[in-house]
Amino acid sequence: MNAAIALKRGISAELYKYKRTFILWFLIIGPAFIPVINFIIFMSRGTEVMAEGGNPWQKLLGFSIDPGNFLFPFFVMIVALFVNSIEHNSNTWKLIYTQPLSRVTVYASKVKIFVLMVFMSLMLFGIFSVLAGEIVGMLQPELGFDQAFDKSLFFSLPFKVFLCTMGYASIQFWMSQRWRNLILPLGIGIGGFISFMIVSQGWKYAIYHPYGYQILGLGNLNDPEFQVWANMEYVYRSLGLALLIYLLAGIDKVRKRII
């Protein structure tokens, strides 16, 4: 059987099983969280926020990306838990791995779905953020949302976050696949993120900490020299790590005994 067809089957089955699950809502509501808050801020205190003048879109971009970048690791941890706990909870590892598909196919389907979920939610985040700005602009024209602004930043920055996220996301995925326990991967993930916050205060190797690539890689939005595609070493580190971890997790799954 053609490997591509097999993978397509694996993915379509994988997609179907999230029907009517909480995670589907989570993937939509999660990315809407910050845009909705920003919408409320601009609607209720827009004039105060814009007191110094400037382009409100720039302000909105900062209000969106910075907190988004901070909260996103937690979102990723929960998604990684969900896509694996759906099998742990229903005892279905043994079901999906006794179907006539190779173990690599079944494993790769799950990885693909996970990566796709993370990607889609970041793109949704961009859409919701732009929508929030447009609606505020319509309702409160005096804030100046009609000024020209490169709105592609609302998608290119999340895309960079996506690339820098792949590294630790793969770690979260592996842990969640291995352990039935929900607390363990979550605890290690939060621990990883907090430990980055601590070591980033001055330890010179903090730049290699996988839970910090998305923060270090994005740089400072308010810097006039700011460029989207600078600091690419973090993107490469993240993608390299992801490749390695998905490979190891795959070997793990192919060799492991499935209970």
Add this chain to the structure above:
Amino acid sequence: MSESIIQTHGLDFYFKDFKALDQINLDVPQGSIFGFLGPNGAGKTTTIRVLLDLFHSKPGQVKLFGKALLQNKVEILGRVGALIENPSIYKHLSGRQNLEVIRKMVDVPKERVDEVLKIVRLVENADKKAKNYSLGMCQRLGLASALLTDPDLLILDEPTNGLDPSGIIEMRELILDLNQKHGKTIFLSSHILSEIEKLATDVAIIDQGKILYQGKLEGLQQADGAIELVIEVDRVSEAAEILKALNYTISEQNGRSIHLPIPDKREVSKINKALVDKNLDVYQLKTSEQNLESIFLNITKKLDQ
């Protein structure tokens, strides 16, 4: 037709240092209902997981349909339906949607879902959420998803475990039906002896990772074809002494009766005479063919000694 559907050769399996399977040589003929019998923890589920390659065997140890499992895994699994231990069901989906998930993986036509629902008699509840299913319905749904690919071999691990009597009867009818009308070979594990007795054409008995008997069900009953005698007397312990003096082994003794195996019915009158001569009142002498249960206990007990 006696082509072997499942063959294992010297199958060993370890959990760390614990030898879970010890030189298992199974031979499951085509068209049979093969009962795989053993107490809890004997290695039944381990064997089944090895047969499905959930636990990896070593090359050459397992053949299904005459082909090596490890090299032809995808093709072989396409011809096998399995139901392993506790049901594997997505509780948030309906029965039909559960089947749809698997259908997408195995790529059979959509109509097949309705067909298997009909086979396991789950049509009416197909659109209910699986979390509202009874255990019996869960087991039948599991069987339905095993049947999706119309497999030649069904591997069922304790399919009646936890079911109530009517659920057990229903499952038994289903299994017989699949074997007789649909021509499927069925490999069935159980620790419930009466269950196997009613279904199986062939059996293997496993205990502590070793196969103790393998062959036709009738063969097992003849192999150990002793008769059991139950004696009811007024003074049981005195009677037991007399019998022991006559070199009989007593298998069970309680306040009212004595159970002992005898090689021949002619022994009954000898025993009766001996007891009456000692002035004991014999109320009842009852012989019975040994059932599978006592044969099973005898076989598995032998290993402990």
